[in-house]
Amino acid sequence: MAKITINNKEITVRENETILAAAKKAGISIPTLCHMEGFPPSGACRICVVELEGRGLVPSCSFPAADGMRVQTHSPRALKARKTVVELLLANHPDSCNYCARNQSCRLQTLASELGVRQRVYVGHKEKYKLDASSPAIVRDPAKCILCGRCVRVCEEVQGVAAIDFVRRGSKTVIAAAFEEGLNLSACVNCGQCINVCPTGALTENSHVKRVLDALSDPALYCVVQHAPAVSVSIAEEFGFPAGSDVDGLMVAALRRLGFKKVFDTAFTADLTIMEEGSELVHRIKNRGALPMLTSCSPGWIKFIEQFYPDLLPNVSTCKSPQQMMGAIVKSYFAETGNLNPRDIFSVSVMPCTAKKFEAQRPEMACGGVSDVDAVLTTRELAQVFRMYGFNLKAIAPEAADTPFGTRSTAGKLFGGTGGVMEAAIRSAYFLLTGTELENPVIDKVRGLEGRKEAYVTINGMEVGVAVASGLANARKVLDAVRAGRNDLHFIEIMTCPGGCIAGGGQPLGADLEAVKARLAALYDLDCKEGLRLSHKNEDVVRLYKEYLVAPLGEKSHRLLHTHYHAREIV
Amino acid sequence: MSNPALEKIFTKYPCASRENLIPLLQDVQEKDGYLSEESIRDISRYLKLPSSKIYGVATFYNQFRFHPIGKFHLQLCRGTACHVNGSAKLLEAVRKILKIEPGQTTKDKMWSLETVACMGACGLSPVICVNGEFHAKVTPKSLIKILDQYRVQEAGHAGK
Numbered sequence: 001m002a003k004i005t006i007n008n009k010e011i012t013v014r015e016n017e018t019i020l021a022a023a024k025k026a027g028i029s030i031p032t033l034c035h036m037e038g039f040p041p042s043g044a045c046r047i048c049v050v051e052l053e054g055r056g057l058v059p060s061c062s063f064p065a066a067d068g069m070r071v072q073t074h075s076p077r078a079l080k081a082r083k084t085v086v087e088l089l090l091a092n093h094p095d096s097c098n099y100c101a102r103n104q105s106c107r108l109q110t111l112a113s114e115l116g117v118r119q120r121v122y123v124g125h126k127e128k129y130k131l132d133a134s135s136p137a138i139v140r141d142p143a144k145c146i147l148c149g150r151c152v153r154v155c156e157e158v159q160g161v162a163a164i165d166f167v168r169r170g171s172k173t174v175i176a177a178a179f180e181e182g183l184n185l186s187a188c189v190n191c192g193q194c195i196n197v198c199p200t201g202a203l204t205e206n207s208h209v210k211r212v213l214d215a216l217s218d219p220a221l222y223c224v225v226q227h228a229p230a231v232s233v234s235i236a237e238e239f240g241f242p243a244g245s246d247v248d249g250l251m252v253a254a255l256r257r258l259g260f261k262k263v264f265d266t267a268f269t270a271d272l273t274i275m276e277e278g279s280e281l282v283h284r285i286k287n288r289g290a291l292p293m294l295t296s297c298s299p300g301w302i303k304f305i306e307q308f309y310p311d312l313l314p315n316v317s318t319c320k321s322p323q324q325m326m327g328a329i330v331k332s333y334f335a336e337t338g339n340l341n342p343r344d345i346f347s348v349s350v351m352p353c354t355a356k357k358f359e360a361q362r363p364e365m366a367c368g369g370v371s372d373v374d375a376v377l378t379t380r381e382l383a384q385v386f387r388m389y390g391f392n393l394k395a396i397a398p399e400a401a402d403t404p405f406g407t408r409s410t411a412g413k414l415f416g417g418t419g420g421v422m423e424a425a426i427r428s429a430y431f432l433l434t435g436t437e438l439e440n441p442v443i444d445k446v447r448g449l450e451g452r453k454e455a456y457v458t459i460n461g462m463e464v465g466v467a468v469a470s471g472l473a474n475a476r477k478v479l480d481a482v483r484a485g486r487n488d489l490h491f492i493e494i495m496t497c498p499g500g501c502i503a504g505g506g507q508p509l510g511a512d513l514e515a516v517k518a519r520l521a522a523l524y525d526l527d528c529k530e531g532l533r534l535s536h537k538n539e540d541v542v543r544l545y546k547e548y549l550v551a552p553l554g555e556k557s558h559r560l561l562h563t564h565y566h567a568r569e570i571v
Numbered sequence: 572m573s574n575p576a577l578e579k580i581f582t583k584y585p586c587a588s589r590e591n592l593i594p595l596l597q598d599v600q601e602k603d604g605y606l607s608e609e610s611i612r613d614i615s616r617y618l619k620l621p622s623s624k625i626y627g628v629a630t631f632y633n634q635f636r637f638h639p640i641g642k643f644h645l646q647l648c649r650g651t652a653c654h655v656n657g658s659a660k661l662l663e664a665v666r667k668i669l670k671i672e673p674g675q676t677t678k679d680k681m682w683s684l685e686t687v688a689c690m691g692a693c694g695l696s697p698v699i700c701v702n703g704e705f706h707a708k709v710t711p712k713s714l715i716k717i718l719d720q721y722r723v724q725e726a727g728h729a730g731k
Contacts, residue, residue: 156621165627178622179608179637187621571608571622 002067007074019060020048023073030073031082031111033199034148035061037513039157045148047085047111051075083115090117091124094143100201105509107199108146129174134182136361137190137206137354142174145202151175151194158498160473161304163188175202178571187307187570189472191300191496192354192378192505205354205506208375209385215346215375216259223346224334225260226326226405227251229267230352230416230501231379233522237508237515238383239393244518246526249398251382254391255350256399262334264405266349269325270412270424272544273297274535276561277319277421278428279552281491285462290314292467292482292489295421297321299359300496300505302565304472309479310567318562320372322415323349323356324365326405327372328560333548334404342367348375350382352416352504355496364563378506407540410527411441417520418470418500419446419453422493426457426466428536429491433459441533449499449513449520452478454489465489471498576602577613587618596629605636633686638676641683643721646700647673650689653697657710661697662686664711668718681725 002013006023013022018041023030033045041062049057053070057078060071072078089108097103129142149166152175156162163186167176177186195203215221232248241247255263281293296302296317305312320328326349331342349356353376359365360373377385386393400406411427414420423443430438445455446466451474454467465488469475475494482489497504502519503511511519527533535541549556580598584591595618599610606629615622629635647665649658666672669682676683692698695707699717706717 156624162621162623165621165623166631167627168630176623178611178626180626186623571612 002065002069004065004067004069004071006071013065016064019050019052019058019063019065019069019071022065023050023060023071028073030060031114032061033107033111033146034150036150036153036197039153042149042153045085045089045146047082049078049081049085051078057081079115082111083117086111086115086117087121088124089146090120091122092126093146094126096144100144101204101207102198102201106201109200125171132182133206134184135188135190135206135358136184137357138183138188138192138195139204139206140175140183141202141204142176143202144200145175146200147173147175148199149175150197150199151203154193154197155188158471158473159189159191159193159300159496160476161187161189161191164194181571185571189300189303189307189496190355190358190505191472193497195354195505196503196507196509196511205378205381206357207381208348208357208377209381212348212375212377212385215348218346220344221346222340222344223260223348224262224264224330225255225348225350226264226266226269226323226330227255227350228323228352228356228416228501229270229413229420229523230504230507230519231350231382233416233519234352234502234507234511235379235383236393237511238380239386241393242518243511243515244522246522247393247398249400250393250396252401253396253399254386254389254393257391257396258385258389260348262402264326264330265401265408265412266322266326266351267408267412267415268405268538268540269322269329270297270415270421271409271535271538271541272325272329272561273319273322273415273421274411274424274428275541275545275552276325276557277317278425278432278535280317280319281425281429282432283553285464285490291487292465292492293317295491295493296565297415297421298355298494298496298501299353299362300355301472301475301494303355303358303568304475304496305479306565306568307570308476309483312479312482313565313567315482316565318564320365320561320563321356321359322412323351323376324359324372324563325561327360327365328367329405329544329548331367331370331372332560333544337404342370346374347372348377349373350377350379352379352501352507353497354378354505356506364565367560379504379508380506383508404540404544407532407538409532409535409538410530411533411535412538413526414523416501417523418449418495418498419443419468419493420500420523421495422446422455422466422468422491424535425491425493426464427534429464430457430459431534431536437534442527446493447524449517451498464491466491466493468493470495470500472496474498574610574613577610581617589618589620592618592620592625592628593632596625596635600635604640605638607637607639636674636683636685638674638683639680641676642681642725643701644683644685645669646685646687646690648688648690648692648696648698648700649686650693650696652693653689656696656708658697660711661699661709661714664714665699668715681722 033047043059043062048060050060051072132140236245236247294316335342357376411424503516673686
């Protein structure tokens with residue numbers, strides 16, 4: 001323990017705690033740019049400088065507090081230095097705030113405003129950069145990059161992908177993929193975590209807003225929309241609701257007002273996924289198929305395994321993701337029953353995810369030249385559309401989703417958080433194997449935000465080992481163990497983003513750990529409150545099998561709901 | 572691994588660890604004259620380091636090239652003495668004539684350009700060196716003559 005004085009206030013801190021952490025404890029806010037909570041400091045940007053008596057300016061993010069230190073966080077000198085840092089960052093920054101996707105959600109803009117930057121003090125040479133719009137999911141604009149390095153770190157340290165790094169040095173430094181190729185050729189898995197940590201507009205999603213609005217205004221098109229389980233518990237934050245508010249009904253009502261003919265719930269096809277994937281697991285266990293089976297809902301993870309663990313591809317479930325299953329049944333069963341030409345249906349999905357944009361355009365995700373899903377909006381993009389239309393979510397009456405794909409179990413809803421697919425799958429696999437229901441449907445060991453979780457469930461006297469990983473660096477650890485011969489696991493759920501879809505790369509920006517926890521709690525709350533908790537008890541799913549698909553893993557299921565993946569070369 | 576010459580270099584670094592990266596890059600450049608994408612990919616597989624990281628490290632250092640050198644490799648000194656005597660203007664002239672940046676090679680693969688910090692020939696400043704031949708007190712005007720001289724030489728060879 002050490003005692004330090006910050007702004008004339010004495011604070012007790014742990015040895016080696018940084019000045020920044022100590023100040024935070026004392027309720028003193030020091031601005032940061034490159035700093036990432038929970039990561040070792042990089043000390044790159046110098047926006048967090050404070051004045052240390054007898055020493056001068058020091059970066060608070062990386063400077064350990066020591067006994068007897070006297071610190072002024074907002075002395076005239078510290079404030080001036082911070083302002084200068086921002087002025088220098090702006091010296092070669094494009095003056096395009098009005099046209100920037102991050103206008104009013106930009107950290108650099110906020111800092112400039114807070115620190116009172118009112119004129120261009122330094123005029124730097126502006127390099128001409130090429131916008132990288134090669135990726136179907138993520139757009140990179142190096143001109144807006146301030147080289148804080150957060151994207152590089154999240155890509156390497158959280159996701160274990162390392163698609164991008166600093167290239168060259170000094171004033172010539174840029175962040176780029178290997179050989180400065182486009183992101184589409186790189187190892188990028190399109191997860192969008194880099195967007196969530198980018199302080200400026202250098203990283204944004206590849207927007208589908210225009211194509212969706214164009215489709216909605218085209219009288220020849222029948223527009224259908226689905227929304228993912230994690231969207232209803234997070235979009236509310238964009239409209240001033242507290243984190244963890246579930247606004248499912250309000251969002252459905254607003255989507256209908258936009259002109260969508262049908263509003264379906266992706267959690268319905270999450271239930272359908274459970275029927276197919278659960279049956280596949282049972283089939284594999286009974287027939288000595290490739291085990292452990294790996295989930296296939298998360299498209300970032302799918303690209304990851306194609307690139308880095310192609311030897312384990314036989315273990316990946318052949319099920320399409322819920323988004324693609326919905327797309328496929330909308331353009332088959334729904335089109336047939338409604339006498340619609342699949343080519344006249346424009347199928348939109350609202351996802352917490354940027355990788356879903358990549359998934360939707362994969363060649364595997366089409367039937368007879370017709371894409372299952374035509375456009376993917378992130379949670380952020382949908383919020384933008386709502387704002388554009390002047391919808392006030394607080395003043396809309398909630399509405400229910402449409403039949404036949406609007407009913408969902410809360411198991412399907414749990415897909416939105418890490419461990420949710422596993423919990424839903426265990427509930428239904430138990431039923432499929434025993435014909436009876438689990439006494440307690442809550443599988444505590446797979447709940448919570450822990451990066452890796454494991455559990456053993458006894459079904460019919462057999463001990464079924466399950467593991468859950470979120471964040472691809474965590475996935476690597478589980479996969480390496482499997483590669484090394486670990487054989488007590490039967491089923492592994494992997495979600496690309498740490499925490500699952502609730503913390504996806506398309507979610508509202510600026511969410512801290514508390515917000516993510518609240519989103520997850522909202523999912524658990526729904527599961528606790530509502531009656532329908534089992535995917536196989538979803539009557540609309542049962543009816544879909546009766547009227548159309550016949551049985552899980554049947555011929556129609558195989559054609560519409562299953563696919564295969566292949567090893568992928570990257571630069 | 573597809574490239575036996577690289578394999579041979581790798582045997583010098585049996586523990587395949589990260590700290591071997593720069594010596595490995597140097598060896599490969601020594602062999603090929605530059606770092607090709609293929610060789611970076613091979614090194615990436617050998618060291619189990621993402622190619623983005625290797626490219627990042629390699630571009631940080633001036634010593635590494637990413638294009639094969641041309642038939643004539645022009646080194647232009649940007650050391651202090653040469654700078655004082657006008658090497659900046661000289662560099663400008665080279666860039667204009669050859670239409671390449673330092674580190675690049677012309678499309679016809681004839682010329683490559685490299686800037687170096689000091690060649691230890693300050694008395695001759697500003698100095699350039701083409702395929703090991705030094706040219707002293709070069710001006711933008713005399714530069715044209717020097718380049719032409721190599722072109723003529725090349726044309727003569729081609730004609731024979």
